[in-house]
Amino acid sequence: MYNFTPYSALIGGLIIGCAVILFFYTTGKLAGISGIFASVITSKARRSSNILFLIGLVIGPLCFFYFTKEPAKFEITNSITLIIIGGFLVGLGTRMGGGCTSGHGICGISRISIRSMVATITFIISGMLTVFILQQFGIYK
């Protein structure tokens, strides 16, 4: 596990937790990002505050990189075809299953929702199987 970065992961996670709480405490909404993103596209309800949340998701990293001068790491090893299929399945799957890593994985689990626990275990196992299969075909290392 030479890439393992427990400290930055934990600190990042704690900060994400604070954001979820601030969002819930003030707006009364759960910070499930796939849900917020989809509602901006498909519904008019509270659209401007939802859009501002998504803009914040981009401004945050911009500020971070601007002030820390840290190089941004972004490595994607896949072909465009797989990226298009992957994006499509993430959009379809998160809406059908009612949440993603933030909505089910963080908000749902911390609210002790059985549905979210089952969903999180399901998408982690399915993601692991997918990566395993791609490794057998030599697409991933």
Next chain:
Amino acid sequence: MNEKLFSLLSGIIFGIGLVISGMTNPEKVIGFLSLTYNWDASLIFVMGGAIIVTAPVFFILKNKTYSSLGVDIQLPQKKDLDKKLLLGSSLFGIGWGLVGLCPGPAISSIALFEPLTLIFLISMVSGILINKYI
């Protein structure tokens, strides 16, 4: 006004957390999903770190019906484990494994000016729209 301001602020903090955690890098997420080769457990620490903060606060606030800004709190009411939950989460997992991006990091990666992110997001929008019409 206040709701908009706090939405923006929450988004900014969430985005900073995502970058620090390393989850905006697809390679890092693939490392977590790669259980049999060079497994990288970092993602568990991200989710764990977030849940340590959110679980006690959600517990304390569980009977609230209004937020501090006076907005109705609407929480998911569904309890049953239906086919859609399992099928949807499985499909999401496949897409996640194919690229290493889930919705939050995909949006935050716009800040990195990576054209591949935009391709991913456009495909994601098409998936969302198709789900609405099936």
